[in-house]
Amino acid sequence: MSETRAWRTVLEHIESQLIEGRLRPGDRLPGERALSADLGVGRSSVREALRVLEVLGLIRTQAGSGPNAGAIIIATPSGGMSALMRLQVAASGFPVADIVRTRLLLESAVAGELAERGSLDGGAHSPELAAADRLLDAMDSPALEPAEFLALDAEFHLALAEASGNQVITATMAGLRSGIEGYALEGLARIDDWPTTSARLRGEHRGVVDAIRAGDAAAARTRIHDHISGYYAETFIDHH
Amino acid sequence: MSETRAWRTVLEHIESQLIEGRLRPGDRLPGERALSADLGVGRSSVREALRVLEVLGLIRTQAGSGPNAGAIIIATPSGGMSALMRLQVAASGFPVADIVRTRLLLESAVAGELAERGSLDGGAHSPELAAADRLLDAMDSPALEPAEFLALDAEFHLALAEASGNQVITATMAGLRSGIEGYALEGLARIDDWPTTSARLRGEHRGVVDAIRAGDAAAARTRIHDHISGYYAETFIDHH
DNA sequence: GGTACGCTGTGGTCTGACCACAGTGGCTGC
DNA sequence: GCAGCCACTGTGGTCAGACCACAGCGTACC
Known part of the structure; x- marks a missing residue:
């Protein structure tokens, strides 16, 4: 006492x-x-x-x-979550693999939910996805440095979370992202053919949004899952 | 800067x-x-x-x-996550409904994964579930105060997360739990027939573990989902 | 009437002091 | 020679006071 x-x-x-x-x-x-x-x-x-x-x-x-x-x-919980995740990762409190797995789980759920919701209210142009669309277009710019692309990429995934309207998930995803940001940047160096890779990533992003708009929850889940795990498989190979 | x-x-x-x-x-x-x-x-x-x-x-x-x-x-991230969630909920940074939804999502995923893993390695007596079993038995004690039961309940759910081996999910669930702990205790007062309710909760817990042991991922997911959403539907009725 | 100045209260920082506490090691008594 | 006691030392925990930079407000001056 x-x-x-x-x-x-x-x-x-x-x-x-x-x-x-x-x-x-x-x-x-x-x-x-x-x-x-x-x-x-x-x-x-x-x-x-x-x-x-x-x-x-x-x-x-x-x-x-x-x-x-x-x-x-x-x-504003996102900042606190980010600080917590970053430091815990730095102190080996959170294995990077666990973060990626959690991200996989959350983002699949978000994409699936968005698809289901979108198909309910007619689909077409949900205003929640406007931010994601804008980022998608921004990422098409050819004069983008890889690091800039990655930043937009992060924003895109965050925009999806925000579209879900769940503030806990949004903040958590912001934190997860922040926790592995260093590794994501590091992984950039392992990519040989950036133009090809970035083109593939852009295509995957569009695929996810298309699936959401089409109301195909299963496809949305699968696509975002493959998108994320694909990137980490490519860049995180045998990282201690 | x-x-x-x-x-x-x-x-x-x-x-x-x-x-x-x-x-x-x-x-x-x-x-x-x-x-x-x-x-x-x-x-x-x-x-x-x-x-x-x-x-x-x-x-x-x-x-x-x-x-x-x-x-x-x-x-040890759980403590930090708990402090963050508790304070954010207190400051209306996190709506309780978002926390419950996130919990639903994470716990369903954990239960499903455990079931799939359990069925792979033969099921039976996975050592990871030992802690959950112990808590299940402890909750059977008839001389338990509702608040004590609730504490064991929280530990049980946390034990499942720990069994998954994902530290990020474990810490997050600990935080989520901590964020709504006040509401859970408050909700206790709305329960008229505690013996019946607790008996039902105990049964649902066993049902989840049984499904996991049986390797029935779909059942595990459904049961834990219904268990959690059922409890909150019962206790959180029209909470501003 | 408009502008510039100083006043006031805020967080941001540093310093120095004191306390309680837990090991450490030497000293004392046997 | 050994066991037990106790002062010593370094640690975090706390407080008080001081000074700074800054932002707004009011007033006095032009």
Whole structure:
């Protein structure tokens, strides 16, 4: 009980305020000095707790004065998830193979669900896929560096997750992606014939979206699965 | 780049050390004072970074002297995932419905995979399911408080994830569980006939494990899906 | 009326100090 | 010679105070 470290009490205090609804996204937290005085802890302890909230994607801090200054609740989980995954991968907490397998699982499910939903509401031009379409076109640009292509590729997969409307899945996929980003870039060097490879990847992307639009859930699942596992099979060969 | 904040410097330094393999799980970080001097930042900034690493489940800190003291790399992602999910749910970053849907997705996949794997290696007594079996037996105890039952229930589901051997999924499921734990406990109050309900839940659990042992992937998927969605349908009725 | 200046409060950082704690090793008593 | 005790040392944990840069606001000045 009294063993609780000071920054924990700060964290728990803020968490309980959130649960009670006394703090909501957009709200501004009390200043560090005020929190310090209210909770009877040092300002440095308050800062340690705030730092955690910041990395977890819960708050944004801004120095200065005025309504935009201070610590403001934002609740954007993707950033926190990414930091967590990246560091855990770096510390061997998460094997890369497990990340890829999880990604396979989530993306197949997302693609399948999108296809089913799309076929229900008539298909055609779901606005959710607009972002994906835009990225698809951007990736067709011939003057693209491989690393730039990869960034767009990542955005494309993320756009699919966002289209699903499930924020947990979206944030998780953003995290997974971030965790293996280093390996993906590294794997680029193993690709001999980039023009051919990128053309194939572009075709696979279109295939996935087409299957979704056609409402063919099975094909959507299979295609995205093969797309992802194919890329990793090609680039991650015997990586320690 | 933007004006780097001191604690970011520390975080990036440690992350790069991890990536380069100069730091591995089990290793001990330099002392706070040493890091502070090496990186040219204040000790408070070092502490803010360490606090982040601690919450993310990357290090464990221990005061005192000797080999067990200091900050030691542990890489246990479940804790960090749980903290992230809990806080994001509290801050409305993650809708509960999205968490449940994600859980449905992951657990169905895990159960199906376990069933397929089990049928391959002959089924019978996979050692991976031993923990699940133990929890199943523990849940049969009639003198169990609902909250205790719920805790065992959570462990059971986690044991299935662990049996899959995918650490990312295990950590994610631990986090998801933690995120909705408050709601699950709250939902307990809505249950009128606990003996009947718990008996049904126990039966469903056994049904899932039986299907896995029988190598019936389709049944395993369906049963765990119905089990989870059934429980939430019962307890989460019109929760804002 | 408009502009420039200073005031004020915010986070960001550093420093130095003190505490509690856990090993370590020497000292003491037998 | 040995066992047990205790001060020492280094660690994280915490606090208080100081200073800085910055953003907004109001006022005084042009």
